[in-house]
Amino acid sequence: MAKVKPRVKLPKKAEKGEIVTIKTLISHPMESGQRKDKSGNVIPRQIINSFKCEFNGKPVFACDMDPAISANPYLEFTAKVEESGTFAFTWVDDDGSVYTTEEKITVE
Amino acid sequence: MTFNRREALAVAAGALAFAVTGARIAWAAAEDTKKALMDFTGGAEPQTGRITLDAPEIAENGNTVPVSVSVESPMTAEDYVESVTILAEGNPSPAVATFHFTAMSGEAAASTRMRLAKTQNVIAVAKMSDGSVFMDTKEVKVTIGGCGG
Numbered sequence: 001m002a003k004v005k006p007r008v009k010l011p012k013k014a015e016k017g018e019i020v021t022i023k024t025l026i027s028h029p030m031e032s033g034q035r036k037d038k039s040g041n042v043i044p045r046q047i048i049n050s051f052k053c054e055f056n057g058k059p060v061f062a063c064d065m066d067p068a069i070s071a072n073p074y075l076e077f078t079a080k081v082e083e084s085g086t087f088a089f090t091w092v093d094d095d096g097s098v099y100t101t102e103e104k105i106t107v108e
Numbered sequence: 109m110t111f112n113r114r115e116a117l118a119v120a121a122g123a124l125a126f127a128v129t130g131a132r133i134a135w136a137a138a139e140d141t142k143k144a145l146m147d148f149t150g151g152a153e154p155q156t157g158r159i160t161l162d163a164p165e166i167a168e169n170g171n172t173v174p175v176s177v178s179v180e181s182p183m184t185a186e187d188y189v190e191s192v193t194i195l196a197e198g199n200p201s202p203a204v205a206t207f208h209f210t211a212m213s214g215e216a217a218a219s220t221r222m223r224l225a226k227t228q229n230v231i232a233v234a235k236m237s238d239g240s241v242f243m244d245t246k247e248v249k250v251t252i253g254g255c256g257g
Contacts, residue, residue, distance in 0.1 A: 032223070059208075059210050060212045061207070061218070062208040063205055063220075068205075068223045069204065069222055069223070070173075070221040075220050076219040079213060079214055080183075080213065080215075
């Protein structure tokens, strides 16, 4: 399978108590299990089934995904930041693979 | 106000057409969707309001339909939106995604992109921390379906 690459976009700096918007995108075919190949065999399902975002170890946002999510799943959500720290993002694949990335934010 | 026979018939026909369309919308939800909804709400009766589902009226490509939900809530540790689920009635399996929020989310709002097999109603249901349930529905017309192939 093509290399799975997570991408995250969020502001580098924020004011205390500010609500920041976080955008995430991960390259993944999200094979729904509904499609058939040329000889009529069903292509087995392989999707990213869950996502979570934590800030300094505390849960911020999570999402359970079903096959109806488009390829290269995109998620946009918000987080309220009270202190400087690190956002940790985790995606879980049907095959058990886990993709992670981190992003720091500074509160002034 | 008095009607003659012709007017009365026209009004009755209009009322009937309205009733039929209304009922059709209410009952279009497939069994699967109802079941998924029950599983999510735990039997609580969904109310309208507070939740807004945003999706295009016409989606040319059913493979990527942008969808966003937002729920009015103070989002404090005592009163927040626990989760929001999105269901697509006309898909082979109605579940699309379930968002889980915390007080640290700041706002109960999220967007993603989904697949829609055909023109259908999309439903968003929010579950609050006090157990109440809110629902919003939107019809999306799909030009080219996004499943199978």
